Amino acid sequence: MKINQISPLDNNFTQIIDVIALVPKKLYYYGFLPEKRTPTVAVVGSRKPTRYGTEVTTRIVEDLARRGVIVVSGMALGIDAIAHRAAIDAGGTTIAVQGNGLAELYPKTNRQLGEDIVKSGGAIISEYEPNTPPMKHRFLERNRLVAGLSDAVLVPEATDRSGSLNTVMHALEQNKEVFVVPGNITSPMSAGCNSLIKQGAHIATCAEDILEIIAPDLLQPQTSLALGDNPVQTKIIQLLQEGLRDGDEIRQRVDVDASEFSTQLTIMEISGQIRALGANQWTLR
Numbered sequence: 096m097k098i099n100q101i102s103p104l105d106n107n108f109t110q111i112i113d114v115i116a117l118v119p120k121k122l123y124y125y126g127f128l129p130e131k132r133t134p135t136v137a138v139v140g141s142r143k144p145t146r147y148g149t150e151v152t153t154r155i156v157e158d159l160a161r162r163g164v165i166v167v168s169g170m171a172l173g174i175d176a177i178a179h180r181a182a183i184d185a186g187g188t189t190i191a192v193q194g195n196g197l198a199e200l201y202p203k204t205n206r207q208l209g210e211d212i213v214k215s216g217g218a219i220i221s222e223y224e225p226n227t228p229p230m231k232h233r234f235l236e237r238n239r240l241v242a243g244l245s246d247a248v249l250v251p252e253a254t255d256r257s258g259s260l261n262t263v264m265h266a267l268e269q270n271k272e273v274f275v276v277p278g279n280i281t282s283p284m285s286a287g288c289n290s291l292i293k294q295g296a297h298i299a300t301c302a303e304d305i306l307e308i309i310a311p312d313l314l315q316p317q318t319s320l321a322l323g324d325n326p327v328q329t330k331i332i333q334l335l336q337e338g339l340r341d342g343d344e345i346r347q348r349v350d351v352d353a354s355e356f357s358t359q360l361t362i363m364e365i366s367g368q369i370r371a372l373g374a375n376q377w378t379l380r
Contacts, residue, residue, distance in 0.1 A: 126217055136246065136249055136309070137245035138168050140152070145252065151251050160186065167244050179212055182215075192244070193219060194233040247308070248271060253284075275297070335379045367380055
């Protein structure tokens with residue numbers, strides 16, 4: 096992949112960072128930068144998310160991406176990678192900001208993700224010279240760019256010591272909106288999120304909560320709920336919409352034999368109506 100170089104103030108999408116601290120004179124990037132400003136949301140959070148964190152990140156980001164919102168994150172393990180992948184799977188555009196030079200993507204385990212970001216029309220950005228190695232302080236420095244490129248920051252799941260709170264700090268300094276997904280009050284993985292809510296962050300339980308504030312023109316009229324191809328599929332969809340996740344409980348409520356239930360789940364997964372979360376847990380796409 097070719098490393099390109101620009102002045103951030105010469106690009107319609109990146110010139111928004113003119114308001115951040117220590118504006119970089121150069122940006123290096125792989126891929127394709129948007130040609131104009133489009134509603135953009137940064138997504139940051141835990142590097143070891145729970146199933147809940149994974150599910151809510153995927154659901155909200157996919158919906159944002161389908162509506163044309165650009166998703167920015169840091170390509171780290173956990174919430175970052177989940178957000179990038181959700182945007183790609185939804186056919187949207189996502190941008191990763193690295194805390195190192197682009198001669199070698201970091202972390203190495205996410206190299207394929209980086210390639211997929213570019214293939215889907217997105218970009219990988221860095222303010223550092225191509226051969227600059229990754230170091231802890233550089234990842235903190237890049238957080239101001241993650242927030243700076245965005246109109247808002249979303250935190251789906253974070254502990255009270257999460258590094259993602261550093262990005263939130265930069266967002267507040269830049270007068271950006273901060274959205275947080277509330278979590279279980281007994282879970283340390285949601286302690287950071289629940290604390291931000293106490294401090295006045297917006298609560299986000301769906302993409303609409305974010306769009307109402309940063310891009311109301313992207314809101315679409317409420318459509319009728321999706322129906323399946325047969326009564327069993329329709330009942331499964333209705334139960335998932337009610338919040339059920341456990342396959343065994345759903346099968347009991349649908350009241351069909353295990354073989355028929357498994358067949359319908361497989362058909363629905365292949366058609367893209369539902370997604371497996373692991374351990375016989377399911378959710379709507």
